Amino acid sequence: MTRMPFGKFSSGWPMNLIDTHCHLTFEPLADDVPAVLARSRQAGVTGWITVGTSLADSRKAVDLAGRGENLYASVGIHPHDAKDADDAAMAALKEIAGSDRVVAIGETGLDFHYNFSKQPEQKRVFAAHLEMAKELGLPVIVHSRNAFEETLEILDRCGDGLVGVVFHCFGGSAEQAGLLLGRGYCISFTGVVTFKNAQMAREAAAAVPMDRLMVETDCPYMSPEPVRSHKPNEPALMVHTARLLAELKGLSPEQFAEQSTATAMRFFRLPSAETL
Numbered sequence: 001m002t003r004m005p006f007g008k009f010s011s012g013w014p015m016n017l018i019d020t021h022c023h024l025t026f027e028p029l030a031d032d033v034p035a036v037l038a039r040s041r042q043a044g045v046t047g048w049i050t051v052g053t054s055l056a057d058s059r060k061a062v063d064l065a066g067r068g069e070n071l072y073a074s075v076g077i078h079p080h081d082a083k084d085a086d087d088a089a090m091a092a093l094k095e096i097a098g099s100d101r102v103v104a105i106g107e108t109g110l111d112f113h114y115n116f117s118k119q120p121e122q123k124r125v126f127a128a129h130l131e132m133a134k135e136l137g138l139p140v141i142v143h144s145r146n147a148f149e150e151t152l153e154i155l156d157r158c159g160d161g162l163v164g165v166v167f168h169c170f171g172g173s174a175e176q177a178g179l180l181l182g183r184g185y186c187i188s189f190t191g192v193v194t195f196k197n198a199q200m201a202r203e204a205a206a207a208v209p210m211d212r213l214m215v216e217t218d219c220p221y222m223s224p225e226p227v228r229s230h231k232p233n234e235p236a237l238m239v240h241t242a243r244l245l246a247e248l249k250g251l252s253p254e255q256f257a258e259q260s261t262a263t264a265m266r267f268f269r270l271p272s273a274e275t276l
């Protein structure tokens with residue numbers, strides 16, 4: 001298909017990319033998802049995984065994924081909301097996780113930066129998500145902030161039998177990336193990797209092989225450079241992150257798209273007949 005220039009989204013990415021972590025259920029993106037997806041397709045980002053952050057939001061994500069081609073959902077209760085993840089909520093989450101549009105569990109993990117939920121509660125709920133992912137045979141999307149060691153400790157204790165783990169919005173060091181790669185995990189980068197002060201994350205990205213590397217927006221947050229001031233972030237803008245990562249890896253845009261998309265399709269086991 002020919003891609004027409006499209007204002008500030010006219011990045012003309014030559015091949016199809018997958019935004020492996022977006023929040024299309026969040027305002028203001030949720031107000032006009034068809035237009036958001038149309039701009040995304042124009043820019044060359046033609047597959048999406050919309051990630052739930054609460055039981056209610058996960059329901060919305062599954063519902064949305066059922067209405068869009070190449071649009072999938074992940075279901076989970078964010079560590080911020082761990083206080084709400086009682087047994088009933090986790091049971092309800094497991095039920096909606098059975099939908100064939102659900103390709104992962106998460107986002108889940110630990111956030112000791114904000115501590116919106118108490119740390120023991122976050123740990124308990126993270127472990128419960130890992131158990132659910134094992135039972136359902138789904139990969140896990142991990143959010144880890146100011147809690148790298150504690151996150152790994154829980155994964156080392158409870159992670160046996162998981163089919164896949166991705167650390168999303170990775171901003172750690174190459175050394176930390178090495179610890180994840182050594183465990184067989186994938187690592188995903190947002191627009192943060194394009195920020196001027198993110199040299200450490202760029203060094204980490206350079207060290208991640210393409211069969212373990214994915215790209216995401218985490219939109220509506222964190223627009224990449226050089227459109228960082230554009231709010232909200234949206235999937236079309238992911239091409240800027242992809243371009244930087246391609247340069248970092250010494251790959252052409254085509255090579256980067258082909259390889260990162262292959263990694264995402266393998267990790268989330270997306271049906272190739274539908275996707276891209």
Ligand code: NI
Nearest residue numbers: 021051107218
């Ligand atoms: Ni997110």
